Amino acid sequence: xxxxxxxxxxxxDVLANDRVNLAVAPGxxxxxxxxxxxxxSTAMRIAYGFYSADSGDIVVEGQARRFESPHDAIAxxxxxxxxxxxxxxxxxxxxxIVLGIEPGSPLALDLKSAEARIRVLSEELGLxxxxxxxxxxxxxxxxxxxxxxxxxxxxxxxxxxxxxxxVLSPQAVAEMFGILRRxxxxxxTIVIVTHKLSEVLEISDEVTVMRDGRVVGNRxxxxxxxxxxxxxxxxxxxxxxxxxxxxxxxxxxxxxxxLSLTMPEGEKRLDxxxxxxxxxxxxxxxxxxxxxxxELIEALAGLVEHGDVSGAIELEGKNVSQFSAxxxxxxxxxxxxxxxxxxxxxxxxxxKENSILGADDRPPVAVGPWRSWLNLDAIRRKTERILKAxxxxxxxxxxxxxxxxxxxxxKLILGRELDQDPKLLLVAQPTRGxxxxxxxxxHRRLVExxxxxxxxxxxxxxxxxxxxxxxRLLVMRQGRIVGEVDPKRTSMEEIGLLMTGxxxxx
Amino acid sequence: MKTLRELLFPLAAVxxxxxxxxxxxxxxxxxxLSTYTLLIGSALTWPDGIGYTLFYATPLIFTGLAVAxxxxxxxxxxxxxxxxxxxxxxxxxxxxxCAGLPALLLVPLCFLAALVAxxxxxxxxxxxxxxxGAHEVITTIMMNFIAVALASYFxxxxxxxxxxxxxxxxxxxxxxxxxxxxxxxxxxPERIPLNLAFPLALVxxxxxYLFLWRTRWGYEIRATGANPAxxxxxxxxxGRQIVLAMSISGALAGMVAVNEVLGYRYRYYDxxxxxxxxxxxxxxxxxxxxxxxxxxxxxxxxxxxRGGLFxxxxxxxxxxxxxxxxxxxxxxxxxxxxxxxxxSRRRIKGV
Numbered sequence: 001x002x003x004x005x006x007x008x009x010x011x012x013d014v015l016a017n018d019r020v021n022l023a024v025a026p027g028x029x030x031x032x033x034x035x036x037x038x039x040x041s042t043a044m045r046i047a048y049g050f051y052s053a054d055s056g057d058i059v060v061e062g063q064a065r066r067f068e069s070p071h072d073a074i075a076x077x078x079x080x081x082x083x084x085x086x087x088x089x090x091x092x093x094x095x096x097i098v099l100g101i102e103p104g105s106p107l108a109l110d111l112k113s114a115e116a117r118i119r120v121l122s123e124e125l126g127l128x129x130x131x132x133x134x135x136x137x138x139x140x141x142x143x144x145x146x147x148x149x150x151x152x153x154x155x156x157x158x159x160x161x162x163x164x165x166x167v168l169s170p171q172a173v174a175e176m177f178g179i180l181r182r183x184x185x186x187x188x189t190i191v192i193v194t195h196k197l198s199e200v201l202e203i204s205d206e207v208t209v210m211r212d213g214r215v216v217g218n219r220x221x222x223x224x225x226x227x228x229x230x231x232x233x234x235x236x237x238x239x240x241x242x243x244x245x246x247x248x249x250x251x252x253x254x255x256x257x258x259l260s261l262t263m264p265e266g267e268k269r270l271d272x273x274x275x276x277x278x279x280x281x282x283x284x285x286x287x288x289x290x291x292x293x294x295e296l297i298e299a300l301a302g303l304v305e306h307g308d309v310s311g312a313i314e315l316e317g318k319n320v321s322q323f324s325a326x327x328x329x330x331x332x333x334x335x336x337x338x339x340x341x342x343x344x345x346x347x348x349x350x351x352k353e354n355s356i357l358g359a360d361d362r363p364p365v366a367v368g369p370w371r372s373w374l375n376l377d378a379i380r381r382k383t384e385r386i387l388k389a390x391x392x393x394x395x396x397x398x399x400x401x402x403x404x405x406x407x408x409x410x411k412l413i414l415g416r417e418l419d420q421d422p423k424l425l426l427v428a429q430p431t432r433g434x435x436x437x438x439x440x441x442x443h444r445r446l447v448e449x450x451x452x453x454x455x456x457x458x459x460x461x462x463x464x465x466x467x468x469x470x471x472r473l474l475v476m477r478q479g480r481i482v483g484e485v486d487p488k489r490t491s492m493e494e495i496g497l498l499m500t501g502x503x504x505x506x
Numbered sequence: 507m508k509t510l511r512e513l514l515f516p517l518a519a520v521x522x523x524x525x526x527x528x529x530x531x532x533x534x535x536x537x538x539l540s541t542y543t544l545l546i547g548s549a550l551t552w553p554d555g556i557g558y559t560l561f562y563a564t565p566l567i568f569t570g571l572a573v574a575x576x577x578x579x580x581x582x583x584x585x586x587x588x589x590x591x592x593x594x595x596x597x598x599x600x601x602x603x604c605a606g607l608p609a610l611l612l613v614p615l616c617f618l619a620a621l622v623a624x625x626x627x628x629x630x631x632x633x634x635x636x637x638x639g640a641h642e643v644i645t646t647i648m649m650n651f652i653a654v655a656l657a658s659y660f661x662x663x664x665x666x667x668x669x670x671x672x673x674x675x676x677x678x679x680x681x682x683x684x685x686x687x688x689x690x691x692x693x694x695p696e697r698i699p700l701n702l703a704f705p706l707a708l709v710x711x712x713x714x715y716l717f718l719w720r721t722r723w724g725y726e727i728r729a730t731g732a733n734p735a736x737x738x739x740x741x742x743x744x745g746r747q748i749v750l751a752m753s754i755s756g757a758l759a760g761m762v763a764v765n766e767v768l769g770y771r772y773r774y775y776d777x778x779x780x781x782x783x784x785x786x787x788x789x790x791x792x793x794x795x796x797x798x799x800x801x802x803x804x805x806x807x808x809x810x811x812r813g814g815l816f817x818x819x820x821x822x823x824x825x826x827x828x829x830x831x832x833x834x835x836x837x838x839x840x841x842x843x844x845x846x847x848x849x850s851r852r853r854i855k856g857v
Contacts, residue, residue, distance in 0.1 A: 303738055326741030335739065343739045346732045357729065357740035366722045374720055 001026035001189045002047060002078070002158055007056035009042055016042040017053070018213040024158070024206075029180060029190045031200040031221070034210035035233055035435030036406050040193050043210070044160050047191075048080045049073035079151025080160040085143050087135045094118055094131040097150045114153075121152050125182050141172035145179070158189040165199060169288045170463060170496040177203050195436075197226040198464070209233055234437045244447040247471040249278035253455035254300075254424050259311035261295050261304060261479070269295040269307065271479040277424065282446065282456040284470025284487065286463060288499050292479035293459045294338060297428050300457070301335045302328045315424065329358055334422030336413055338429040338459070340406075344413045347402040351392070354401045355383040355416050382419065390415035391441070407438030414442060418449060425449065428459040443469060463492060477501055516792050516799070519839035520806065527832045534823040541824055545813035555812060557687075557698035561770075563808030564700075565590070565762040565779070567707040569786025570793060570800035571714050572628075572759035576642075577795045578718060579751035580731035581635070585646025586759035587783025588653035589627040593760030595657035596623035597767045598675050598774035602665065605679025612681040616768055624760015625753040627653060632752025636745035642752070650783070658776050665774070673776035684768045701769030703761075710761065711797040717754075718797075727751045759783060780811075788837050807833065 002024045009017040017039045024030045034040045045051045047058060049067030057064045060076050067073050070080070087096050094115045104110030115131040122129045127145045135143060144164065151159055161180075165173045180190055180203060194200060200207050201221060209217040209232040217232040230238040254277040261270035270292050277283045287293055299309050302325035313321040320328055337343035345354055356365045356379055363371070364378035380397065387395040390411040392404070401409060410430065417425065430446065431439040446469060450456055460466045466473060467487040475483045475498040483498045528538035549559045569586040576583035600619040604612055631645035658673065665675035687704065688696030718724035729737040730747040737744050766778055785807060792806070793799025814829035 301739070305738075324741065324743065325738060326743070329741050337739055342733075343735050346729055346736055348732055349729070353725070353729075356725070357736065360722050360725055361741065372721050372723065374722055374725060376720075 001061060002191070003057075003059040004043060004047060005057040005059060007043060007046055007053045007058070009039075009046060009051060009053050015213050017046070019056070020210070020213070020215055022208055022215060024189060024191055026189050027184060027187050028205040029184055029192060029203055031204035031207040032191060032193045032210065033195060033197065033200055033207060033229060033233060035195065035437075036433055037435075038210040038233070039213040040210050041162060042213075044080070044162060044191065044193055047073070048078060048160060050080075074154050074156070077155060077157040078160070079154060079156030079158070081144065081147040081151060081162065081164060083163040083166060085147055087143060087146060089134075089136040091135060092131065093129055093133050093135065093138075093146050093149070096135060096146060097131075097153050101154065118149060118153060121149055124186070125152075125179055127179065139172075141168055141175065144168070144176070148179070157187075158191065159183070160191045160193070162193045163195075164192060165194065165196065169499055170492050171500060173199070197229050200229065201226060211235060230436055234435070236437075238436050238440060242443050242447065242468040244469075245451065247281045247450065249281040249471070250453065251279060252276050253279045253316060254457065255312075255314040255317075256300070257312040257314065259296070259299060259309070259313065261292075261299055261307050261309050263307040269479050270299060270309075273311070273479070273481055275474055275481060277455045277457050279423070279453050279455050280450060281471045282450050282458055282469055284466035284473045285457070285459045285476055286466045286473055286495055286499060287461075287476035289461045291476050291499075293428070293476055295479070296476070297335070297338070297426050297457075297459055300426055301325060301333065326361065329420070330362070332421075332423030334358075334417035334420050334425045336410075336417055336425065336427040336430055338432070340409055340413055345401045345409060348400055350398050350400055351387065351404075351412065352379050352383045352397045354412060355379065355386050355397075355419075357416065359416075359420060386412065386415035386419055390445075405435075406433040407435050410434050410442065411438065414445060418445070422454055424455045424457070426457050429461065430458070431460075431462070431465060463495060467492075467495070475499055512794060512796075512799075515843050516794065516803070516840060519792070519836050519843070522839050523832050523835035526835050527828060530831055531824055531828065536821050536823050541817060541821055541828070544820055545817050545828075546809070547813075548816035549809035549813040553694050553698060557694065557700045558812045559805065559809045560704055561698065561700040561765075561808070562811040563804040564704045564707050564765045565782040566785055566789050566804035566807055567711065567800060568761045568765070569759050569782050570789030570804055571711065571797060572755045572783075573786045573790035574793065574795040574797070574800055575714060575718070575727070575758060576628075576751055576755040577790060578731050579727045579747060580734065581632075581642050581748065581751060581755075582787075583628065583631075583646055583752065583755050583759075584643055584787070585628065585631060585649045585783070586755070586786045587779060587781065588646065588650030589624045589756040589759035590762040590779060590783055591650075591657050592627040592653040593620040593624035593756075594763040594767050594778070595653075595660065595675075595774050596620070597760075597763040598678055599660075599665070601678025601682035601767065601772075602676055605681070607679070607681055609681040609683075612679060613684060613768065616678075616682050617764060620760040620763040620767075621757040622760075624763070625757035628756020628759070629749060629753040632749040635752070636748045657774065661774060661776055674771075675774040677773045678767065682768055683772055684764065686769070699770045701765065703765035703769045706761070706764060708801070710758070711801055714758070715797045723750065759786070785833070788833055791837060791840050 004020055004022040007017050007020040020043050032040045046053050049070045049072050058067060065076065094111055097118055098114045102109050103114050118131040129142060129145055129149060164176060168176060183190060192204065204221045207219050207221050208215055209229060211233060257274050259270055259273040260268060262268050273296060285293055298304050300313060302323060309321065312319050315331055315333065320331060341347060346357065359365050361371060364375055367373050367375045383397045392408050392412050404412065430442050434442065446456060458466060458469055470487050473485050473487045474481050475495060477499060485495060531538045531541045549555050569590065572586045573583050597616050597620045601616050604615060627649060631642045631649060634640040634645050635642050661673055661675050667676050684702045686696050686699060686701045688694045688698060718728060726742045727747050727750065729740065729742055730744045734744045762782055767774060771778065789800055789803040789807060793803035810829045810832060814826035817824050817828055818826035
């Protein structure tokens, strides 16, 4: 159906795709896996006409083609669903789908015929999408199905899905896979770009592995294993399971009591949240993104800008809920934020300047009268210590943080926060956008920190990650803690039900 | 190596501006070569050309630094003009009111008045931004109008000498005068108004550099400008940094009063600033918001101001507005660099 032959693409000095060869058989689901920066997105964007290759051929149904833009790809029946949806929220499903190819004359839009066709397409696949619904009122899973419909409406026979499960709850992922299988039965071809090996094994017929811009392997899914794929992706053997001894928790470090966050419009983002974290344990928080986890972490770190926080946040028995972020840090709260670009780093500053963020107000970094002067020597030593201990590459203190890969940026942040010797570490999405090798490293460090007696509160939208790391697991929904489960005894289904409140469609 | 690359683009922008400016000169019917020879040559003669070039550069260093410090905190201070007017009037007022004091007391007092008045005029938009989110571009522009109008009012109705046709105050006390450089430099005539404010400007550049890159306050100001969300995460009170940066910015702009009031006119003179505060934005932009860059850019613009006068007089068709054209084109090129960089970054990010 689709073939890439010797595709090469360069961005400046970076060789993003190096003689990539890929053949997708018609009527199959083909997975493309690889770490961040392996070049899989670039290859797919070339196949969709978004970029043009420096050299190499795109062959569609036996014929070599040149794509000037996605229009050419769409004309040949290739569709793409991006990771970030491209929908106009105030408009209806039908209006979004016909955008750019509106039926009827320019002065009289014929939405009725479009709606009828969308209804047929939706029913064939069991998507349950109402063409007249407004996008803003749809759940994330439903919006993704609208994106699918958009491609199908343009008569796509081959669909490229870029990280389609990143934003979905476990139930919604299962539903999505059902839809993909039905599409395969209809004779469609599907290419799915992902980094989650369990999903590859579950859904695909064939898998292509990329590393450093090259294709390093191609397997029939039935004839491979997660361990083999991980080895291909990273280039060495990887520990896929978190190995950790039994937790030996001590006294309570953090006690949250009746914590609420009320927005100016009256909406409650946090609603009577209460729990405890003891020294030497990892408490995990599971939940579909947007159910108050971000707000909880920011409330604990003292970073809430809008809305009223009420309730008590006790650190070692002392209520710190009125303390500034700086005073909380001074008392031993460290924080690995969920969005490292927005919060965690000064991207244009060098690694030295990033290493002192959060510690710039006290010795040994700040010295002299009113602690005004920066001690450049101490800063250099601190930076080198962090870069070495956390294996940040390249270990050049003068580089801007922007030039590091996602995994190295995350290691820098983690190293910086642990360098403070925290009593409580708030850590959100610690491995988002981090490659498998980095994930392994970060997980091991978090467990070591726990065993050294630190209290950890972990938020992650990767269910496998929280269940593997946490000693106790709380589930959040709509700003409340709706249950606590034992991560060793629970099942994905049980957690999923708590996350969605029993409503599998959400 | 890194500094070399940093210099490359501003230099290219200047060269490109001169080429476009040459075409303009040609279009109005003069020779670009002789015009540029006149422009540059007249700015480099000893002692007058160089003396006046440095004299014109002095206020630009102060306002350029003012804009740069605010910019490092993520703020666009359009109000250096108002800040320097407020500071100049208050400095003159102190110089008039306390005219009897000895120089050793009066000069520092006037200097302090310049800092406080300029700093206050900058702090007000800073507080408005930090407390209420009022955009500093709007508020600083408004503060400009208020400063100019207030200074004119007080001059007109309270401090103008009887029967003087010009809108200016009575002179400040002699003890407030600062020396012209001619007194210290052999062969440099005292009629050239270049004064101690110029070496002061160089010292202040060094201090601003140390402040921004060697102190925690500078770090926190820069962190706030680079990424406020990350700064807050690091425990930095970003609102306080905004007020601090705007106060310092205002005080730096206020130091123009040292050059103009204490070193040159010895009084407040209505409308004395030929847009120093606004040219300061261009200086900061061309100088990449770095003290050394600010000095270099100020020298260039100072030379253009000096040479522009000669071009005005000694060419047939070209007026001193050529300088404005050159400034404008330089800024256009420098500003579009950010665009080029943004584009290349986005393309690499797409990997």
